[in-house]
Amino acid sequence: MSKKQIEKILKRNPLGGHSIVSVSQFDNEIIEYLYSLYTLLKGNNGESKRYMKGKMMTALFFEPSTRTSASFIAAMNKLGGSVVPITQGVEYSSISKGESFEDTIVTLEQLSDVIVLRHPEMGSAKKAAEISMVPIINAGDGVGEHPSQALLDLFTIMDECDLEKDLNIALVGDLRFGRTVHSLAKLIASVLPKSRLTLVSPSMLNMPDYIMDELRRHSTRYSEVISFNPENFDVVYMTRVQKERFTDLNEYEQVKDSYRITKDTISLMKDNAVIMHPLPRVGEIDPEIDSDPRAAYFRQVKNGLFLRMALLLSVLS
Numbered sequence: 001m002s003k004k005q006i007e008k009i010l011k012r013n014p015l016g017g018h019s020i021v022s023v024s025q026f027d028n029e030i031i032e033y034l035y036s037l038y039t040l041l042k043g044n045n046g047e048s049k050r051y052m053k054g055k056m057m058t059a060l061f062f063e064p065s066t067r068t069s070a071s072f073i074a075a076m077n078k079l080g081g082s083v084v085p086i087t088q089g090v091e092y093s094s095i096s097k098g099e100s101f102e103d104t105i106v107t108l109e110q111l112s113d114v115i116v117l118r119h120p121e122m123g124s125a126k127k128a129a130e131i132s133m134v135p136i137i138n139a140g141d142g143v144g145e146h147p148s149q150a151l152l153d154l155f156t157i158m159d160e161c162d163l164e165k166d167l168n169i170a171l172v173g174d175l176r177f178g179r180t181v182h183s184l185a186k187l188i189a190s191v192l193p194k195s196r197l198t199l200v201s202p203s204m205l206n207m208p209d210y211i212m213d214e215l216r217r218h219s220t221r222y223s224e225v226i227s228f229n230p231e232n233f234d235v236v237y238m239t240r241v242q243k244e245r246f247t248d249l250n251e252y253e254q255v256k257d258s259y260r261i262t263k264d265t266i267s268l269m270k271d272n273a274v275i276m277h278p279l280p281r282v283g284e285i286d287p288e289i290d291s292d293p294r295a296a297y298f299r300q301v302k303n304g305l306f307l308r309m310a311l312l313l314s315v316l317s
């Protein structure tokens with residue numbers, strides 16, 4: 001990728017110095033800007049000049065993570081920056097001594113140029129952004145949002161689908177507690193307004209009202225169903241039932257195996273359907289379909305690296 005091309009795109013960077021808390025921050029111009037930067041980085045497999053040399057990213061993860069933390073860390077390394085990883089064993093940090101969330105953020109802000117935060121409480125990223133002088137990137141705030149995942153999901157759809165057509169998109173599984181689908185539904189409503197959304201979940205796990213309000217505000221065509229018929233979809237986005245969010249594990253047991261994609265299911269799907277999942281999967285997708293070209297979930301992981309490079313470059317430039 002030419003350095004000149006990247007620098008040209010960065011000239012119209014609307015995100016410099018900004019926190020990324022919710023996808024509601026993104027208008028179509030920002031999405032178009034991020035998608036061009038992502039596409040350039042992807043075209044060169046993420047090889048880049050060391051734009052972030054001398055910059056420090058703190059990865060502060062109060063909840064488990066494999067992909068999101070690893071991909072932010074890999075993205076920062078690829079850009080030549082450094083990382084303070086507080087990604088495992090938060091029990092060994094001063095939080096276990098009773099330090100407040102505010103003090104933790106203000107402390108890490110002294111050492112960092114950006115803080116990537118995952119926290120079990122909805123609204124925590126917003127709270128951190130209000131007290132921090134350096135940008136906060138929300139890597140998942142409880143049952144709230146997961147903007148970087150939703151962006152990589154959206155860009156995967158944009159890369160893999162024919163956008164000339166009105167897309168038929170199914171979001172399947174835990175729509176109540178799944179933060180990735182909260183952010184993604186909002187992005188689809190605003191960026192792909194001609195799509196038709198089918199929300200597939202047991203009634204216990206319906207999409208929350210505040211997201212449904214957003215869909216109505218955008219006049220998105222949607223339906224809510226319980227049983228999943230995979231035929232006619234261009235995109236099938238599966239999710240894990242979020243066991244850790246249930247207070248009553250009997251309820252979890254009732255809904256945990258609601259949907260599963262197997263060889264039989266995909267034989268009913270369109271030839272060019274795209275099967276997605278934010279991962280980790282715990283039974284929603286049978287590994288026997290991984291080699292089917294329609295299975296896009298590991299391509300999503302790869303796209304996540306380029307998207308997070310684009311985000312870090314933007315926020316820190």
Ligand code: NCD
Pocket residue numbers: 067068140146149179180239240278279280
């Ligand atoms: C998701 C999350 O943490 O919300 N994982 C991820 O970041 N890729 C989905 C999940 O945990 O089910």
